Amino acid sequence: MKAEPESYDRIRAALAGPGEGSSDFDLNGRQGILPPDQLRPAGVLVPLVERGGEIHVVLTKRTSHLTHHPGQIAFPGGKVDPGDADETAAAIREAEEEIGLPRGLVEVLGTLPAHETVSVFRVVPVVARITGDFVKVPEPGEVEEVFEVPLSHLLDPANYSVQGRRWQGRIRHYFTVPWGPYYIWGATARICRVLAGRLG
Numbered sequence: 001m002k003a004e005p006e007s008y009d010r011i012r013a014a015l016a017g018p019g020e021g022s023s024d025f026d027l028n029g030r031q032g033i034l035p036p037d038q039l040r041p042a043g044v045l046v047p048l049v050e051r052g053g054e055i056h057v058v059l060t061k062r063t064s065h066l067t068h069h070p071g072q073i074a075f076p077g078g079k080v081d082p083g084d085a086d087e088t089a090a091a092i093r094e095a096e097e098e099i100g101l102p103r104g105l106v107e108v109l110g111t112l113p114a115h116e117t118v119s120v121f122r123v124v125p126v127v128a129r130i131t132g133d134f135v136k137v138p139e140p141g142e143v144e145e146v147f148e149v150p151l152s153h154l155l156d157p158a159n160y161s162v163q164g165r166r167w168q169g170r171i172r173h174y175f176t177v178p179w180g181p182y183y184i185w186g187a188t189a190r191i192c193r194v195l196a197g198r199l200g
Contacts, residue, residue: 001151001199003050008109008129011048014198015110015127022194023116024187027162027173039122043087044077045095045106046127046195049148056148057192058130060099061182063144071144073184075191076101079121087111087124099146100137105130112194117187125191149179154192155199 001007047058064071076095084090088108095101112125136146153159154177163185164173175189184192 001055001155003053003055007055008048011127011199012109015112017198019113019194019198021113021115022190024118024174024190025116026190027175036116036122039116039120041080041087041090042078042121042123043080043084043089043091043094044075044123044125044191045091045101046075046112046125046191047095047101047106047130048109048128048151049130051148055151057151057154058099058101058136058146058148059182059184059188060138060143061145061147063140063142072186073182073188075125075188076143077123077126088126091124091126092128098139098143101130101134105132105134107131112191112198115187115191115194123187123191125195127195147182149182149184153177153179155196157193157196157200160189160193160196 048055060074060076062072062074076098077091078094080090092103092106096103107129109127109129115123138146160175160177162173163176164171174186175193176185177189177192
C-alpha cells in the first residue's frame with residue numbers, strides 16, 4: 001500500500017467501522033475457550049512505517065529461550081500492567097520496551113476487535129502510524145530480531161494458507177502468511193488476516 005495521506009485516512013476509517021473479533025479457536029471450534037471475563041487483557045501494536053513510498057508493518061521474532069512461544073513471530077506488545085490505562089497504553093509501552101520505539105512517534109489510527117488466545121489473553125491489536133525514524137533496539141530478554149513486512153503482502157488473501165499441527169493430542173488448524181525466511185502463523189497471522197479483511 002502506498003504511503004500517502006489518503007491511505008492512512010482509509011485505514012483510520014476502516015478501523016472505525018464495526019467488526020467481529022477473532023480467536024485461536026476460529027478454525028477449530030469454540031471448545032476450550034474461556035468466558036470473556038476470565039481472559040487476561042493485553043494489547044499489541046501493529047506499527048506502520050514508511051519505506052520507499054510504501055507502508056510496511058514492524059514485527060518481531062521472539063528469542064528461542066522463552067518459555068512461551070519461543071522463536072515465534074509476533075507484534076510488539078503484552079499484558080496490561082496495573083500502571084497501564086488500557087490495552088492501547090500497554091501496547092505502546094511494550095513496543096518501547098521491546099523494540100525501542102519512542103512513544104512520541106506513535107500515532108494511533110484505531111484498533112481491531114479483540115483476539116482471544118489459547119493462552120487465555122484477550123488481545124486488542126492497536127494499529128498505529130510511526131511518524132518518524134527510530135533505531136530498532138531489540139530487548140535481549142524477549143526479542144531476537146525486529147523486521148518489516150510490506151503491508152501489501154499482508155493485505156493479499158492469496159498469501160494466506162491454513163495449516164495444522166498436533167497440539168494437546170489433536171490436530172489444530174491455524175492461518176499462516178510467510179514472508180521470506182519468516183514463518184508468520186497463529187495469532188499474529190490471524191490478526192493480519194482480520195486487518196486484510198478490513199482494508200481489502
